[in-house]
Amino acid sequence: MEAQRGRASRLSWTALAVLISAAPCLAQPSPGAAGLHPDVTFSEYPPEAAGAEIVHRLLTPLAAAAVERSLQSSHEELRAASIDLASERFTVFVPAHEPQAGYALLVFIPPWPEAKLPPGWQEALERYGTIFVSAARSGNEANDLARRAPLALVAVASLRHQYRIDPARVYVGGFSGGGRVALRLALAYPDVFHGALLNAGSDPIDAGPPSPPPPALLHEFQGSRIVYVTGEEDTPHLRMDADSQESLRRFCQFDYHAEVTPKVAHAVAGAAAFAGALHELGTPTAAQAKLEGCNAALEKKVAAELERVSALIAGGRRAQAQETLLGLDRQLGGLAAPRSVELENELGGQLPASR
Numbered sequence: 001m002e003a004q005r006g007r008a009s010r011l012s013w014t015a016l017a018v019l020i021s022a023a024p025c026l027a028q029p030s031p032g033a034a035g036l037h038p039d040v041t042f043s044e045y046p047p048e049a050a051g052a053e054i055v056h057r058l059l060t061p062l063a064a065a066a067v068e069r070s071l072q073s074s075h076e077e078l079r080a081a082s083i084d085l086a087s088e089r090f091t092v093f094v095p096a097h098e099p100q101a102g103y104a105l106l107v108f109i110p111p112w113p114e115a116k117l118p119p120g121w122q123e124a125l126e127r128y129g130t131i132f133v134s135a136a137r138s139g140n141e142a143n144d145l146a147r148r149a150p151l152a153l154v155a156v157a158s159l160r161h162q163y164r165i166d167p168a169r170v171y172v173g174g175f176s177g178g179g180r181v182a183l184r185l186a187l188a189y190p191d192v193f194h195g196a197l198l199n200a201g202s203d204p205i206d207a208g209p210p211s212p213p214p215p216a217l218l219h220e221f222q223g224s225r226i227v228y229v230t231g232e233e234d235t236p237h238l239r240m241d242a243d244s245q246e247s248l249r250r251f252c253q254f255d256y257h258a259e260v261t262p263k264v265a266h267a268v269a270g271a272a273a274f275a276g277a278l279h280e281l282g283t284p285t286a287a288q289a290k291l292e293g294c295n296a297a298l299e300k301k302v303a304a305e306l307e308r309v310s311a312l313i314a315g316g317r318r319a320q321a322q323e324t325l326l327g328l329d330r331q332l333g334g335l336a337a338p339r340s341v342e343l344e345n346e347l348g349g350q351l352p353a354s355r
Contacts, residue, residue, distance in 0.1 A: 032092065034094045037094070039089045039091075040133075043086075044286070045085060046156075046159075049157070054149055058210075061329060061333065062341065081150070083150055085154065086279040088135065088137070089136045090135050091115040091133070092133045093133075093174035096126060099129035100112040101169075103169075104131070104165070104171065104173075104281075105131045105156065106130050107134070108132060108174060108178070109152060109178035110139055110175060110178045111140045112139045113141065114136060115136035118268045120251055128275075131163060135154075138152075139178070148178075159215060170194055170195075171196060172185050175200060175201060175269070178199075179199050181203070183202055184200060184203075187213060190223070198228070199229045199230070200266055202228060202265070203243075204246070206250065206252075206332070207330075208330025211331070212251055212334060213334040218251065218335065221262075222253050222254075225284045226257040227256070227280045228245070229269050231263075234261065234265050241258060251298065252290070257285075259276055264336050309321050309328065309343050321343075322347055
């Protein structure tokens with residue numbers, strides 16, 4: 001399953017080519033009733049899901065620059081929408097009672113192609129006043145840029161127009177490969193998602209992908225709540241969680257919680273584990289005291305790494321400069337821009353895209 005998801009996640013020019021034109025429409029006019037609703041359609045295509053925004057949010061700066069060069073050379077452009085919403089279906093669960101501050105919202109990205117509510121989750125969603133939404137054909141076989149990301153963003157925009165949703169409690173989550181995509185979205189869109197539920201699926205946030213966003217977005221991400229839930233017997237994904245959490249600390253994200261479910265292998269969270277995860281998502285921890293010093297040290301590190309590339313160029317060691325710059329693009333992402341793009345231009349502007 002993870003290998004399949006890995007193939008689907010790789011950037012391909014074919015996937016970018018299907019970012020086709022589709023005119024944004026108005027959202028559905030009235031909220032649905034409480035309960036479980038399969039085969040829901042949406043019609044709100046928000047600007048944050050537009051092709052150009054997806055590329056600049058989810059790719060590294062040098063990869064995004066490579067996309068722009070390719071489009072310019074072929075006299076093409078990224079269009080507004082990669083999916084035809086009239087043909088897309090979502091499953092939505094709405095609790096019976098609306099919380100005083102508005103509903104929470106959990107956008108769930110599955111590894112499977114069906115849009116379904118995992119068994120045993122309904123009671124916790126009711127208890128914590130959380131709307132659940134999941135898109136069909138958004139599993140590991142789907143491309144992250146062309147389908148999984150825009151479908152998740154469409155769900156948020158559409159449900160915000162239909163229900164009163166607390167913006168501080170908009171979360172993205174997923175199981176297995178879907179959890180890895182959820183982390184990527186939480187990192188790239190912390191102005192949309194303020195927490196992530198990673199159920200037996202995660203990555204380091206400097207794995208390229210994912211890669212850190214520009215400083216303003218990273219600072220927002222540092223205020224997000226990240227919750228890991230993985231089975232005790234799921235050893236490979238526990239190791240992935242440990243690597244992911246270590247990377248969070250490297251980038252000054254200290255507001256996370258890890259829960260290990262006893263006697264469980266690689267399986268979607270059960271009722272009790274999911275209820276605990278929802279509770280933790282709504283229980284942020286104060287880490288402000290650590291942030292200032294950590295961010296200052298991170299800023300110095302980024303500046304030093306960029307200066308190292310500049311010195312290699314000045315010394316005529318262009319091949320080493322190229323290799324070092326590509327590594328920085330993967331590991332530092334938007335933190336190294338726009339200087340990383342300027343250095344690429346000094347090297348000829350034709351480095352292979354860092355994905």
